[in-house]
Amino acid sequence: MPSAETIMLFAIPMFFVLIGVELLAARLMRRCVYRLNDAINSIGLGVLSQVVGVFSKLLTVGIYAWVVERVALFDLPSDCVWVWLGALLLYDFCYYWLHRCGHEVGILWAAHVVHHQSERYNLSTALRQSGSGVLLGWIFYLPMALLGVPVEIFAVVAVIDLLYQYWIHTELVPKLGWFDRVFASPSNHRVHHAVNDRYLDRNYGGIFILWDRLFGTFAEERDDEPVVYGTRAPLRSWNPLWANVEVYWALVKDAWHARRWRDKLRVWIAPPGWRPADVAERFPKPAFDIARAEYDPPVSTTMRVYAFAQFLLLLALGVDFLGIAARLDALQALAYAGMLLWGLVALGALLEGRARGMRVELPRLAMLAAWPWLVAGWSGYAGFVDALSIALPFLAVASLPILLLAWRDTRALPVASPL
Ligand SMILES: [Zn+2]
Ligand SMILES: [Zn+2]
Structure with missing residues (x-):
């Protein structure tokens, strides 16, 4: 059985092939299910979550692994198909409870919210994953470790459970x-992503929706109630860092301002x-409005083309990072991850039409131009990206006039950015 990392690296091209199929099918059905800014934000958050995963795996x-080694009740064999099937079933059961608590407990929602922020529902939404889920998520899978499910089986069934959920978005x-x-399916998972009263906090299942039917959280999609996607407190930002911390920050502020200690906890x-x-009285928040307009700040077509091209480049670098991260030392890996994050933040700000985007993007182009020299001493830096790395200075220099043009066009738009 290949390792979880290998499965994920092979799955990445499939993600994009299927997005292409979905785009084509949508066109044939005369439907518009994607928006470029939203898809860039969602896929960028997926890249970020994988990058964080490299560091949080330990x-x-x-x-x-520690629990399996020292506390496990049984010594389960890794070459028995029943252990694999049982592990997948048990993983899905644990996932149900993690996912359900992710919607019912404030601090866990702070981690899970990222997956729900998109106001569109398409395959890119599936890639939209949190960077902080690892902080507490592991607790829910400890029963598997206690039973003695070997760590290599755990890692593979975890990836299978995650990959299954791709097609249902x-x-x-x-x-x-x-x-x-x-089973979890497009229809019942659409309900899960809904903010409609009727659908809220339903259908948590990863592979099996039977868990929801068993524990009373199942709801069927109805033709007379179209699903409205997103969260009840919309993100309204393309900043991937803010997407990851918005709810933590709201909780910190509420805990800080609460007068009673009981409320702070x-x-x-x-x-x-x-x-x-x-706190609600002193710092009121706008009421939830299901008819709110989608977040879609206006930018010029040139800016969209620029952001899309830079995003493709970032994706190639992101895949490269995942492939070589194990060969880099901690500081090099952090520097590479920082470079990717810098790019995602810059593109988000540019797609918001903010001047800050230019202040972040111009120095980033300078950094890209210098990249081959910055990584010259990295012994683990080799492979297909050697070619990409050499091309980066040329791409960065060629990007500059397009960026300036895109910014000029955006500034000239008749409708100012709502922010
Ligand atoms: Zn959810
Ligand atoms: Zn989902």
Whole structure:
């Protein structure tokens, strides 16, 4: 069985092939399910989550392996198919509870919210993953470690569970009859991403939706109630860092302002949306409006083309990073991850039409131009990106006039950015 990392690296091209298929199908069906800024934000958050995963694996897999080695009740063999199938089933069960708590407990929602921020629902939404889920998520899988499920099986079934959920993020696949009542499917997962009262906090299952039917959280998609996607407190930003911390920050602020100590603690474990009465009174928030307009700040077509081209380049670098991260030392890996993050933040600000975008992007182009010299001493830096790395100075220099043009066009737009 290949390792979890190998499966993920092979899955990445499939993600993009299927996005192409979805775009084509949408065009044939005369539907518009993608927006460039939203898709860049979602896929960028997926890259970020994988990059963070490189650093956090020690924590998650490390703790799991430690428990299996020292406390496990059984010594389960890795070459038995029943152990694999049982592990997948058990993983999906643990995932159900992690996912459900992710919607019902404030601090866990702070980690999970990233997956729900998109106001569109398409395959890029599936890639939209949190960077901080690893902080507490591992606790929910400890029963598997206690039972003695070997760490290599755990890592592979975790990737299988995640990859299964990719295809269900689409509006283009209709209801599938009995399938929708047994497995997680496009129809019942659309309900999960809804903010409508009728659908809220339903259908948590990863592979099996049976868990929801068993524990009373199942809801069926209805033709008379179209799904509205997103969160009840919309993100309204393309900044991937802010996307990851927005709810933590809101919780910190509420805990800080609460007068009673009990409330300061309760903020973290109460359901999302709960606020201490005194804080809600002093710092009111706008009421949820299901008819709100989608977040779509205007930028010029040239800026969209520029952002798309730079994003493709960042994706290539992101895949490169995942491929070579194990060969880099900690500081080099951090520097590379920082370079990727810098790019994602810059593109987000440019797509918001903000002047700050230019202040972040111009020095980034200078850094890209200097990249081959910056990594010259990195012994682990080799492979296909040698070619990319050599091309970076040329690409950076060629990007500059396009960026300046894109910014001029954006500034000239008749409608000013709403921000
Ligand atoms: Zn969810
Ligand atoms: Zn989802």
